[in-house]
Amino acid sequence: MKISSAYIHIPFCQQICHYCDFVKFFYDEKAADQYLEALEIEMDGYVPGAKQVMKTIYVGGGTPTVLTAVQLEKLLKMIDGHFDIDKCEEYTFEANPGDLDQEKADLLAKYGVNRISLGVQTFDNTLLEELGRVHKEEDVYLNIDRLRHAGIDNISIDLMYGLPNQSVELFEESVDKALELNLPHYSSYSLQIEPKTVFHQRYKKGELSKPPEEDEVEMYHLLQKKLREEGIYHYEISNFSRPGYESEHNLTYWDNAYYYGIGAGAHGYLPGKRTINIRPLPAYLKKVFEDGKPVLHEEPVELKEMMEEEMFLGLRKMEGVSRARFKEKYDRDPDEVFGGAVDTLIDRGLLEEDGGYIKLTEQGKLFGNDVFASFLID
Template sequence: MTSIQSAYIHIPFCKQMCHYCNFVKYYYTEKRATEYLYALEKEIDSYLPRNNNALGTIYIGGGTPTALNKEQLTQMFEMLHWKFDIAGLEEFTIELNPGDIDEEKADILKAYGINRISFGVQVMDDNMLMQLGRTHRVQDVYETVNLLSKKDFSNISLDLIYALPNQTVEQFQRSLKEALAFQLPHYSTYALQIEPQTVFYRRHKKGQLHRPPEEDEVTMYQILKESMAANGIEQYEISNFAMPGFESRHNLTYWNNEYYYGFGAGASGYFPGKRIANLRPLPIYVEKAGSGDRPILEIDEIGIREEIEEELMLGLRKIGGYDERVFQRKFEFPLSYLYSEQLDKLMKQGLLTVNQGVWKLTDEGLLLANLVFEEFILDDLQLEEIKTKML
C-alpha cells in the first residue's frame, strides 16, 4: 500500500440534519461518538498495523467533525498522531460549520496540526439557511471567521451552494459578494443537487421544491467565475477556486485519479484495482470494525475500462487540463488510439481544446461537462482493442 498518499476520515455526527445532504450522518450523542472513535481506530489498525505511517494529506469530513466534544476531539487527534506522521503531512484538513467551534476547540485543532479548514457556509442569507435546515446564521459566519483568524488559521476554504430553491440571480450575487469580502484563499462552489434520501428529494418528488430555471443556474455560474477572477481567485477545477498555492492537495488526489484510504462509516477508499465502500449503518459499522474486522460493504473491481474512463472524466475537471503524456505513461498507448474520433468531435463542437498535448474544457465545455464525459465511456469493441493492445 506504499503508493497510497492520502486518507479520508469520516466523522458521521451532526447536531442538525440539513435538507440537501445525503452523506452518512447521525445525531450526535456522547456515547455514540465514543463507541465510534474506538471502532474507527480499530479499522485504521486493520489496514495500517504499524504506527507513524507516512501520508501526504489527511481530510477529516462528515457529518460535522467538530460536533465531537473537546475530550473526543483530543482523543481522535491523539490516535491520528499515533498512527500517522502528522508532522510530515503536506495538508491536514478538517470540516467545520459556523458556530460549531469555540476558542477551546480551535486551540485543539491548532495544537494537533490542522493546517486547513473547510468551512461549510453554503449561503449568506438567513432565510435561505433556514430553508436548507441549517442552524447557523450569517452572524455566526463572521464570528467564526474572526475566531479562525485570531487563531492564525490562514488556509480556509469556504463552501457555497447556488441554484437553491427560489433563489434569484440577484440573491446569489449578493451572497457571493458577501462571501468574497472575507478574502479567503479558497472557495468551493456547487450547484444544488437533489440527492435521494433527503428532505429536498421528498419535496421534489411531490412537486414542492421550486428550483431556479436552468438559464438562471448558468448565469449564476458565469457570475461566479467572473467574480472569482475579479478578486484574484483562480479557477482550478470545475467547482473550485483558489489563490495561487492554496489549491486543495487532498482533492487533487481524487482528480488525479490517485489512490487513497477511506476510513469510517460509509467512507470509500481507492486501491490498485478496486474501490472499497464501508458499511453505512452506524451500529453495524461499530460492531464490525470494533471487533477487528474490516467493515466492508462492497468491493468494486476496477478494470482497465473503468480506470481509463475515470482517468479522463476526473482529469478533465481540472482547469489546467489533462496531459495526454500522462495517459501514455499510465496505459502505454496513446490517447488517440481509443478516442481520436471523440476528441475531434468535441473540438469541432467547441467543447474541448488542445495545446501541446494538454486537453482542456472550453468555457462552454465547463457548462456541458457531463456531455463531454459521456464521450469517454468505452464500448465493448474498444475494450477488446485495449486488451489486444496490452497483450
C-alpha cells in the same frame, strides 16, 4: 503509485440539512464514543505499525467539529498516532459555522490541522433556514476570527447556487460577502436534489422548485467573473483558489491517485480496487468490533476503468488531462483508447486542446457529465 492520502469520515451532525445525502446521523455522545473506538480499530488495520507518511489527510462528514472537545482531541490524537502529521502537507477538517468555539479551534491547530473547509453555503439567513442549516451569517465571521486567532489562515468556504427561492441577486450578495473575507480558497456547487433527502420528498410533492436553468448559468458565470477579478483562479469545475492554495487532497481524487477511505460509508481507492464501507452506523460498528474490516464492497479496477477515470476525473481540472502523463501511465495515447471521442467533442465545442492538454471549454463546463460519459469505453 503509493498510498499517500486518507479520507476519514465523521458522520455526526447537530442537524440534518434538507439537501444532504452523505452518510450522517444525529449526534449522540455515547454513539460518538463508540464510533471513535471503531475508527481506531479500522485505522490499525491500514497502519498497524509505525506512523505512515501522508501527503494529505481530510476529515469530513457529517460535521467533525460537532464532537465535544474531549472527543475531538481523542480523534486528533488517534490520527496523530497513525500518520506522520509533521510531514503531512495538507491536513483538512470540515467544520460548520457555529460548531467551532475557541477551544476547538485551538485544539485543531495544536494537533497540526492546517486547513479548514467551512460549510457556509449562503450568507442569507432566510435561505439558511430553508436549507435546514442551524447557523446564521454572523456565525461565519465569528468562526473565521476564531480560526485565525488559533493560527489557521488556510480557510475555504463552500457556497451553493441554484437554491429554491434564490435569485441571481441574492447569490451575488453571498459572493460579495465571501470575497470580503479575503480567503485563499472558495468552492461552489449547484444544488442537486438527491433521493432520500427532505428536498427530494418536497420536490416529488410539487412543493419545491429550483431557479430556471438560465439563472443557474448566470450565477455560475457571475461567480467565475467576480473571483477572477479578485485574482482567484478557477482550477477545477467547482473550485477556485489563490495561487498555491489549491486543495491538494481533492487533487488526489482528480489525479486518480490512491487514498484510504476510513469510517462509515467512506470510499477508498487502493491498488487494484475501490472500496466502499458499510453505511448504517450499527452495522459499521458491529463489523469493526467483530473483525476490524467494515468494507461492504470491493470493486476491482482494471486498466480499462483506470483509463476511463483518468479522463473524466482529470477533465474536472481546468488544466485538463495531459496527453504525456496519460501515455506515461498507460503506455497509450488517449486517441488510441477512446477513438475519435476527443475530436468529436472538440467539433461540438465542448473540449479544446492547448499545449498537450485536453480540457473543457466554457460550454463544456456546463455540460460536463455529457463529456465525461463520452469516455466510457463500453
